Each structure stands twice: as structure tokens, then as C-alpha cells.
Amino acid sequence: MNSELKQLYQEVILDHNKNPRNYGLLEGYNLLGVGKNPLCGDQYNIYIKFKDNKIIDIKFEGSGCAISKASASLMTTLVMNKTKEEAVKLFEDFQKIITSDINEEYELEKFGKLSVLVGVREFPARVKCAGLAWHTLYSAFENEVASKNENNINFENINSNISKIINVNSSEIIKNIASTE
Amino acid sequence: MQKESQINNIINKNILDINKIRNDFPILNTKIGNYDLVYLDNASTTQKPNIVIDSIIDYYKNYNSNIHRGVHSLSQKATDAVELSRKKVKEFINAHSVKEIIFTKGATDSLNLVANIISESYLKEGDEIILTNMEHHANIVPWQLLSNKYNFQIKIIPIDDNGDLTYDEIENLITEKTKLISFVHISNTLGTINDVNFVLNLAKKYNLITVLDASQSIQHTQIDVTELDVDFLVFSAHKVYAPTGVGVLYGKEKLLNKLPPYQGGGDMILSVSFEQTILNELPFKYEAGTINIEGIIGLGYAIDYLNSLGLDKINYYETNLTKYCENKLKEIDEVTIIGNSVNKVSSNSFIVQNIHPHDIGSMLDNYGVAVRTGHHCTEPIMKRFGIPATTRASICFYNTTEEIDVFVEKLKEIIIFFK
Numbered sequence: 001m002n003s004e005l006k007q008l009y010q011e012v013i014l015d016h017n018k019n020p021r022n023y024g025l026l027e028g029y030n031l032l033g034v035g036k037n038p039l040c041g042d043q044y045n046i047y048i049k050f051k052d053n054k055i056i057d058i059k060f061e062g063s064g065c066a067i068s069k070a071s072a073s074l075m076t077t078l079v080m081n082k083t084k085e086e087a088v089k090l091f092e093d094f095q096k097i098i099t100s101d102i103n104e105e106y107e108l109e110k111f112g113k114l115s116v117l118v119g120v121r122e123f124p125a126r127v128k129c130a131g132l133a134w135h136t137l138y139s140a141f142e143n144e145v146a147s148k149n150e151n152n153i154n155f156e157n158i159n160s161n162i163s164k165i166i167n168v169n170s171s172e173i174i175k176n177i178a179s180t181e
Numbered sequence: 182m183q184k185e186s187q188i189n190n191i192i193n194k195n196i197l198d199i200n201k202i203r204n205d206f207p208i209l210n211t212k213i214g215n216y217d218l219v220y221l222d223n224a225s226t227t228q229k230p231n232i233v234i235d236s237i238i239d240y241y242k243n244y245n246s247n248i249h250r251g252v253h254s255l256s257q258k259a260t261d262a263v264e265l266s267r268k269k270v271k272e273f274i275n276a277h278s279v280k281e282i283i284f285t286k287g288a289t290d291s292l293n294l295v296a297n298i299i300s301e302s303y304l305k306e307g308d309e310i311i312l313t314n315m316e317h318h319a320n321i322v323p324w325q326l327l328s329n330k331y332n333f334q335i336k337i338i339p340i341d342d343n344g345d346l347t348y349d350e351i352e353n354l355i356t357e358k359t360k361l362i363s364f365v366h367i368s369n370t371l372g373t374i375n376d377v378n379f380v381l382n383l384a385k386k387y388n389l390i391t392v393l394d395a396s397q398s399i400q401h402t403q404i405d406v407t408e409l410d411v412d413f414l415v416f417s418a419h420k421v422y423a424p425t426g427v428g429v430l431y432g433k434e435k436l437l438n439k440l441p442p443y444q445g446g447g448d449m450i451l452s453v454s455f456e457q458t459i460l461n462e463l464p465f466k467y468e469a470g471t472i473n474i475e476g477i478i479g480l481g482y483a484i485d486y487l488n489s490l491g492l493d494k495i496n497y498y499e500t501n502l503t504k505y506c507e508n509k510l511k512e513i514d515e516v517t518i519i520g521n522s523v524n525k526v527s528s529n530s531f532i533v534q535n536i537h538p539h540d541i542g543s544m545l546d547n548y549g550v551a552v553r554t555g556h557h558c559t560e561p562i563m564k565r566f567g568i569p570a571t572t573r574a575s576i577c578f579y580n581t582t583e584e585i586d587v588f589v590e591k592l593k594e595i596i597i598f599f600k
Contacts, residue, residue: 001598002214005547009540014599040539040555041569063569065539066599129539 008119008126009066016070021077026059035062035136037128042068046076046136053083060133067126072133074113084141090114091134098127196494203579205230205486216549219584224369224397224528224575225553227422229479236482237424237475247471249448263474266481267464270429273484274414275405280434280463284472287428288396289319291415292363294430294467295392296323298440303390304360306332311354311362311389313338313346314565315371318558320363320394338364340565344371344520348379355387363392367401370557370573371520372503372528374398381411390436396420400577401499401526403492406431418476423483427476430467437463444469495578500526502576502585509589515596519562519571530557530571533592536599538572541592545572548591 026047033046042064049057058076063069075094079087093111098120108115120130203209206228211218220228240262246255248263267279276282285291304310304327312321314337328335336354339347346364362384367374377393384391392413395404399416406414413436418427432440442449442460446469451459460466487495503526510516515534533541538554545552553573556563563569574588 001544002547005544009544009598041563042537042539043569063537065537067540069537123543126539126543 004122008123010116012116013070016073017066020069020073022059024059025061026057031140033136033140035132037132042129042132044072044133044136046140048140055079055082055087065129068129068132071117071130075133078113091138094134098130197490197498197578199581206579209579213549219550219587221574221576221588222551222553223577226419227577229422230486232486233423233479233482237479240475240478248474259474262478266477269481269484274431275407276431278434281431283430283464283467284477285428285430286426288415288417291428291430292319293323294443295413296327298443300327300331302441304331304333307358308333309336309359311336313364314340314561315368316365317369343522344373345522346375351383359389361390365394366398367526369397369528370530370559370562372525373520373522374524374526381409402496412436418480421483423480424476426473427480443467446470498578502580503527505582506574506576506585509585519566528573528575530573532568532571533596538570541572541595544595545591550588550591
């Protein structure tokens with residue numbers, strides 16, 4: 001296996017893929033992001049309990065490739081208990097990581113755990129996978145859904161109730177990355 | 182297994198000289214990193230033999246010119262080359278006349294063309310058409326767009342768990358409102374070879390217009406439109422060892438003569454004035470603008486190449502190689518094949534327990550193996566089998582058992598990596 005692929009599928013990524021953190025339905029969420037990559041079938045819901053401008057709890061559900069799932073899992077651990085502004089800053093950091101030329105260890109260290117995703121740079125086709133959860137998080141801030149008390153929400157129902165679905169295509173990613181410059 | 186050794190014997194009997202054939206396709210010598218290319222994505226597009234590549238270079242070097250109305254020699258030569266290709270296509274599918282061979286931009290364009298001209302002139306509000314659950318989006322979306330416009334209904338023939346059409350349910354779908362059936366010959370995702378004769382005979386019993394999508398069959402089996410007695414047939418050149426940007430719509434002459442034009446412009450007219458414009462005769466009535474001349478020339482040479490090998494031999498080899506690949510995949514516990522029809526050719530789609538197709542495809546690419554991952558423009562099939570995507574390996578006559586062995590070996594390594 002070549003070194004770029006090894007870096008992409010390094011231990012941390014595989015771990016987050018096999019044992020995703022914060023996975024499942026979050027009861028009493030008040031923000032919801034629904035993300036879908038129609039090109040490959042990656043699909044995730046991001047549930048957030050948002051109070052006093054803080055993400056006091058976050059979970060995700062869905063299916064997708066190892067990169068998308070690991071990125072989603074990693075994301076939930078990083079934005080937990082952060083403010084909206086801090087979460088957005090992390091999103092911008094993430095975009096920097098996957099598009100930049102940063103190679104120095106000390107530079108990457110600044111990004112903390114996000115730096116494990118640096119391998120995605122070598123695989124442009126997978127940038128969408130890594131970015132899906134993050135774009136979905138961003139969209140969740142634009143949806144405020146009243147908390148639901150029913151326990152029988154299934155995946156199908158959620159998709160059909162949400163009118164705003166993020167379709168991640170490459171032009172969107174490029175547009176978003178360009179705007180952080 | 183006795184059946185397996187039978188298959189291996191057939192593959193080894195050299196009904197085709199595979200080494201010689203592989204030398205005809207220069208790209209097969211490419212390396213991906215340190216690995217030899219193992220190209221198993223033929224259902225997406227096929228590689229081109231030297232004779233096709235050279236024909237395009239020859240055209241642009243020696244006789245590039247616009248066709249049909251030029252007086253000078255170059256134009257005449259280009260026109261002859263295009264019309265020769267048209268004749269080759271006509272003979273390849275055994276149509277009655279070159280007037281029935283329309284060059285388009287591809288199968289998708291052909292399907293949009295036929296769907297539009299029929300909907301506009303023949304389908305009324307409340308009419309019904311029949312598609313199947315295994316259609317490519319190109320044979321779904323144009324009809325959906327038109328059904329909104331002309332208010333006709335679309336009915337779907339279901340697929341069974343093996344990936345075959347549910348043949349006994351087809352007749353139940355037909356009512357006096359049913360006017361047309363459009364269906365795929367061979368599924369690009371499942372590999373299923375549909376019983377075309379069964380469906381066409383049923384359709385004819387009820388006077389339905391018939392449209393056959395031959396995108397994945399034109400290159401694998403001999404097609405005879407006269408024997409099939411099908412009304413329309415479509416395919417893309419780039420899937421039959423010819424360039425991109427060209428497709429064919431075959432239509433019965435008497436039908437096409439009655440149907441309205443599709444796109445307007447030069448070449449599809451006999452005369453134009455602001456008072457009255459007279460349409461051109463077939464096939465030009467449906468070929469507005471300058472067509473993809475070099476692509477059409479390439480298609481003619483691709484047909485020559487296939488004829489030189491013999492499509493019956495190609496079919497025999499490919500059917501057995503498909504089975505070889507399927508059997509090897511079945512040996513892996515974690516692999517489930519999607520599409521288990523008894524009659525399959527080229528495509529083997531599969532899912533792997535706990536590993537997403539994307540990850541499999543990326544890793545296989547790392548080893549030089551090219552497969553396709555995703556829904557293959559057949560989302561209804563994905564929904565039918567309750568999966569988001571598959572990995573698909575699709576073979577053709579320049580693939581070998583050795584290549585399948587490499588693919589399967591690397592797949593096994595990838596599965597272990599993710600454990």
C-alpha cells in the first residue's frame with residue numbers, strides 16, 4: 001500500500017470508523033442538519049442540542065464510507081461544548097487542512113486532532129467524503145427545529161420532513177474553500 | 182467444482198488470442214504507480230483499439246472537412262466516411278435501411294430524442310408507459326420530465342431478489358391505456374440479461390411501441406433489430422470501443438417518417454424560408470448541426486474490429502469470464518453479490534460487510550485495479566436491494582483470468598486491513 005493511502009487510512013481514522021463517537025439519535029435535539037452526497041450514497045443526520053450559543057450535546061447517525069464516518073465522528077468530539085463561533089472556526093481549519101500545502105509537523109500540530117485528516121489532500125475524490133459532516137454541521141445552524149418528543153422517528157421520516165438538504169457537490173466545496181481565503 | 186473447471190477450460194481454449202488483442206489496446210500497458218493497470222470498469226466506458234485511434238488521427242491529418250454539402254474533395258471524402266460508418270452500423274444491427282440509423286450524442290441523447298418525439302405526438306393525458314426497476318437514469322428521467330408535461334403515467338416492472346424481471350407480472354401492468362414499453366437489454370449494475378424476446382412479444386400482442394436500451398448489450402452480443410422486430414433501439418459508441426460523444430438511435434423507417442422533428446437547425450431541413458421550412462428526409466431529419474464526424478468514423482472502425490474477432494466468440498469468452506469473476510467473489514465470506522441472475526454478462530456488483538464501496542474502490546485503485554463504486558446511475562436498484570451503493574467490476578474481452586485473480590487477491594487484503 002502506498003504511503004499516501006496509508007496516511008489517509010491511518011489508525012485514528014480506522015478507529016473512528018469502527019467505533020464512531022457520539023453515534024445515534026439524540027433525544028431532544030433542537031438543531032438538525034441533513035447531509036447527503038448523491039454521487040456515492042454517503043448520508044448523515046447531525047443532531048445538536050444548542051443552548052446559550054453552545055453545542056451542549058451532539059450526535060450523528062447515517063451511513064457512508066470510512067473517511068466520511070471518521071470525519072463525522074471526529075467532528076462531534078471536537079465541537080462538543082464549543083460555541084457556534086468556535087465550531088465555525090474549526091470548520092474553517094478543517095478546510096485549510098485538506099486544501100493546504102502545510103507539511104511541517106509543528107504547523108499541523110496547531111490543528112490538533114483535525115490533522116489526521118491531512119491525508120485526504122492526496123485524494124481529491126475523497127475531499128467530499130471528509131467534508132460532508134462538516135458542511136452538514138454548518139447547515140444545522142441554519143435550521144432550528146422544535147424538539148420532538150416522539151421516540152419513533154426513523155431515518156426515512158426525518159429525510160422527508162426536512163426541506164433543506166445539503167447536496168455536497170464539488171462546486172460547493174470549491175466555493176466554500178475559496179471563501180475562507 | 183466441476184462447473185468451475187469447465188469454465189477454466191473454455192477460457193484457456195484460446196477461442197480469442199487475448200495477448201494479441203491486448204496489444205491492440207495501447208492503454209492496457211499503462212501502469213498505475215508501480216502496478217499494472219487492471220481495467221475492470223468497462224460498463225462505464227471501454228478502451229479503444231489502435232485502429233480506432235488511428236482513424237481519428239487520419240481524419241484530422243488528411244481529410245478533415247464538413248460533410249454533406251461541400252463540393253470539394255475533402256468534403257466528399259469526409260461525407261463518404263460518415264455514410265460508410267452509418268452503413269456499418271446498419272449491418273451490425275441488421276436494420277433494413279441506413280435511413281433508420283440516426284447519429285446522436287450518445288444513448289442518453291437518443292433516449293431523450295425518442296421520448297420527446299413520441300410523447301409530443303403519440304402520448305395523451307392518462308396514457309401509460311412501462312419502464313423497469315433496473316433502468317439507468319437515462320431511461321427514467323426523460324420520461325419523468327415528459328410525464329409531467331404531457332400527463333401520462335409511468336408503471337414499473339419489479340425485479341426479483343435475483344435481479345431478474347418479474348416476467349409473470351408484466352402482463353398485469355398492461356391496460357388499454359398502455360402505449361409504450363422502454364426497457365434495458367442488459368443491466369449495467371446487475372449484469373442481468375433480460376429475456377428481450379419475451380418482453381417484445383408481449384408488447385406486440387398489445388400493440389405497444391417498443392424501445393430497447395442496448396447500451397450494455399451492443400458490445401457483448403449480436404443484436405438483430407429485424408429479427409427482434411423492435412421499434413427503437415439506442416446505444417453509445419464509447420461503450421463499444423469507439424469514441425465519446427456519439428450514439429445511435431435506430432428507429433423503424435415508417436415510424437420515424439411519421440414522427441415530428443426533435444432539434445432544429447442546419448442539415449435537418451431541405452429548405453428554409455420565413456414563410457415555410459421543409460424538413461429533410463431520414464436520417465438527416467434528426468441530425469441537426471454538424472455531427473461528431475471523427476467519432477462516427479471511429480465507430481465504423483470499432484465495428485470492423487469487433488467483426489474481425491467475431492461477436493459470438495466475444496460473447497462466449499465474456500460470459501465465462503463473468504462467471505469466473507462471480508465464482509471467485511463468492512468464495513469470499515464477507516462479499517455479497519448484488520445481481521444473481523442465471524444469465525449475466527460483464528458486470529458483477531457486490532457489497533462487502535462493514536466496508537463502504539468508496540473505501541474499496543480507493544484502495545483497489547492504489548493497486549492499479551479500476552472498478553466503479555456508487556449507485557451506477559441506477560438508484561432504484563439500490564433502493565430495491567436496500568443498499569446505498571455497490572462496488573462493480575465489469576469485464577470485457579481484453580480482460581483475463583489473471584487480472585480477475587489480482588483483483589480478488591487485493592480485495593481480500595483490503596478486507597483484512599479493515600478488520
